[in-house]
Amino acid sequence: METIYLLFIVLLAAFLGFELIRKVPATLHTPLMSGSNAISGITLVGALVSSGSDNSTLTTILGTAAVTLASINVIGGYLVTDRMLSMFKKKDSN
């Protein structure tokens, strides 16, 4: 039953994603992609459990490496997106 429940989430999230992203204007597509980099760093959450659980050495190494890579994405992704978006200005505001 749990498998079915997970597949349900997959279906709904996919549709939600398409509806949300379709509304992002072309002018913001680069920040959208770097922001996506940051969001896909959510793997960090899974990696935290792997590297932090009391498992074998290999699991800890793999988990820690995953934490490192995902952290690059999360922190680098959000910061660079913010840097880019701060440049977008309307005509009268400057």
Place this chain on the structure above:
Amino acid sequence: MTIETLINLAYVIAAGLFIFGLKLLSHPSTARKGNSVSAIGMFVAVVVTLLDQQIISYHYIFIGILIGGLYGAWKARSVQMTQMPEMVSLFNGFGGAASLLLGWATVNGMDTSSTTYNQVFVFLTVLLTLLIGGITFSGSIVAWGKLSGKLSSKAFIFTGLRELSILHLVAMVAVGYLFVTQPSNEIWLYCIIALGLSFGLWATISIGGADMPVVIALLNSYSGIAASAAGLAVGNTILIVTGLLVGASGLILTNIMCKAMNRSLMNVLLSGFAKPIEQGEVITGEIKVLSPQDAFYVLEAAQAVLVVPGYGMAVAQAQHAVRELHTLLEENGCTVDYAIHAVAGRMPGHMNVLLAEADVPYDQLYEMDDVNPRMENYDVVIVIGANDVVNPAAKEMKGSPIYGMPVIEAHRAKTVFVLKRSANAGFAGVDNPLFFKDNTRMILGDAKETINGLIREFGD
């Protein structure tokens, strides 16, 4: 309330923040807030996961976050806007690799002695994670190398490439079956990882530099799908949901890029296998060269100017000079608009960011479909470092390789200035009949020098 319920509740809140953040990204005025909202969502998800009782060894986690965070922050501050495609590509790769490692860690930490129904599901999803994560990682590293000039941007093609790819796909199915049915045999795990990495390498190396925007968008999508598959494997709902949001985003961008080039995704991915198309017609005519002084007289009298930038503008670092000219034109009572083709630049939306960096307001940037219907109203169209996106051959010449591609119809304006280093073909190697039109004037030389020359004329 148990700690697990609490964690899951926090995940729901985090997912809500991600979704709301993306919703705010639908307009430039709210986008920055949206990014912060999304970051708060990430913070909530991470902190709550750290509270999980399962997590014992905090020190490894902190070392990982510290190293990754410092590198990420340094990269985010130091990257130049022209290098954004490389950075996004590299980060796609990191995302793929993180999912790959997480999938590996998951099967490594599992008790593989009993085969239950659930275990088959876990191994199937781990299989997907390893394959997609591996393809994303190696593919992104190749794309990064091509974009940063560390690898040749040319498509690397050799005989037997098609057979090699088919062999990979067949092997993936066969080894995948063995991996799921014989989970205790580690050899299949390593085979799957090797196959994914190898396939990503060959699939990307055979694609040329001009198609990289499509490839980055697609790999962006894969990095999300890999995270989502990893989420299915470890049974974590927040990974599934957010991974799919990213997956959907990448797919939509891929589709937009393909449409803008009038090509199918298959055509882009398999372009390495296609024969080069013969040029059907020969363009005849004369190129009319104009000096910056004469160009100034035309611009001084113009009421409406449209700038069509291409990647050449970024290469020449001319965007700040363009912005200066823009101000002078506006002071002269002229309106200045920008037309940005979806495939201008090296990634979706790249040109918009470069112009935003040069202080061009975003409400003066228009998409192709906005400017084409009113092209006749522009007195002067200035084409800077763009070629294929203004090529009328896409409409007029059936034999042209870019025939059918939607283009900015600059040739319909009253006058067209083309700023170009020389009168050669563009990035795609296609001749451009625009250069030979009666209303076209070529201003040859470095784009930045030319614009600065025009600015000096305004000063006099």
